[in-house]
Amino acid sequence: MSRPPMTKKGSERLRTELEFLKGPKRQEIIAAVAEARAHGDLKENAEYHAAREMHGFNEGRISELEAGLSNSEVIDTERLGAGKRVVFGAIVDLEDEDSGDKVTYQIVGDLEADIKQRLIAVSSPIARALIGKNEGDSFEFTAPNGVKNYEITGVRYT
Template sequence: MSRAPITKTGSERLRAELERLKSVERPRIIAAIAEARAHGDLKENAEYHAARELQSFTEGRIAQLEALLSTAEVIDVARLNPGNRVVFGATVDLEDEDSGTLVTYQIVGDLEADIKQRLIAVSSPIARALIGKSAGDSFEFTAPNGVKHYEIIDVRYE
């Protein structure tokens, strides 16, 4: 079985979500089911069915997080010392050579990728193009909207 890489920060974020689901959400849902059950006939009790559905989703997410975390290989990015080369966990400042726009991404595991937070999966096309490059290098990759050209401004490990 292969172990999926995840940053220490990503692992802590998933563990916090798991703890919240188990200690806050699960008891709240159980109380909502008990309250809805007290209202009588369960066949036509919308509150009961909604609470049971929420319970199902929550238990599914708990199981998913437990499985993900049990197979994840946690990598402490602060302990890496690859110099100015881009490897897993790197935070990279890039300049779009076509528009001059600056953007910052961190290369993380597939489990924790979130483009809104500028966390890109190590398996993404841009991350694959970045791996092994150094500050000052230019590269291109094929994005969904065409070929993009970037220059690596800075590489750091936080």
């Protein structure tokens, strides 16, 4: 079975998040549970139940990060030498051929994907459409709101 890819920067970012969740965040939640417990009756103590739920979410994210980081293969995208070809880790500048809108995405591993930061998962439909293309190529992509035509205006690796 192959190991899922992850960028070096993504690995570092997720390790920093993991340290935060295991250290300061865990201590903050422990303090919130203790404070809520001190209020008495736990059956009807909304603060206690909220703190316990926050604890569960935190521990779940810790488990997810530990498993993902230990199972992934970290790839240094600067060493790929792919030139202007789109492969894993590429930062791709796109221009919508119909509207002229421009957008930039980086193709990253599934665990590190974050659309707010323009980090798209290698398994996403648009990333799959981009892989193997070159700077200057045009391609068609079926988005949730219809078919889009894009031109790849730039490909770089950092």
